[in-house]
Amino acid sequence: MASTRTTTLVLFIICLIFIQELEIHGLEIHGENQDMAAAHQHIDCGGKCGYRCSKAGRPKMCMRACKTCCQRCNCVPPGTAGNQNACPCYASLTTHGGKLKCP
Numbered sequence: 001m002a003s004t005r006t007t008t009l010v011l012f013i014i015c016l017i018f019i020q021e022l023e024i025h026g027l028e029i030h031g032e033n034q035d036m037a038a039a040h041q042h043i044d045c046g047g048k049c050g051y052r053c054s055k056a057g058r059p060k061m062c063m064r065a066c067k068t069c070c071q072r073c074n075c076v077p078p079g080t081a082g083n084q085n086a087c088p089c090y091a092s093l094t095t096h097g098g099k100l101k102c103p
Contacts, residue, residue, distance in 0.1 A: 045070035053103060055080045062103045069093055069102035 045067050053062035070076050073089035084091035084102070093101040 043070065043074060043076070045076065048076035052076055052080060056103060065101055066103050 049063050049066035049070055052066050053059050056062035066076065069090050072093065073087055075087035075090050077083040077086045077090060081103075090102045091100070095101050
């Protein structure tokens with residue numbers, strides 16, 4: 001009789017520990033999913049590129065290239081020029097001729 005109670009108590013404790021582990025890992029996974037969801041949100045390429053190309057000599061060409069880069073990388077560097085280290089993907093896209101594609 002005592003061994004059944006002991007066995008039941010041990011199983012109960014193991015179940016509690018297992019449930020705690022599941023809750024901890026569930027919270028970690030949930031947090032990762034939120035980070036991934038935030039990464040997959042698309043930015044307003046038209047608005048960001050509009051500002052980026054606002055001082056360009058050829059604004060229509062700049063907008064076309066910028067929107068393409070923005071859609072591929074989901075990122076546009078801040079400012080009207082430079083700052084490409086803020087978006088490594090944006091800075092790495094090149095044309096067939098090997099020139100930087102993104103303004």
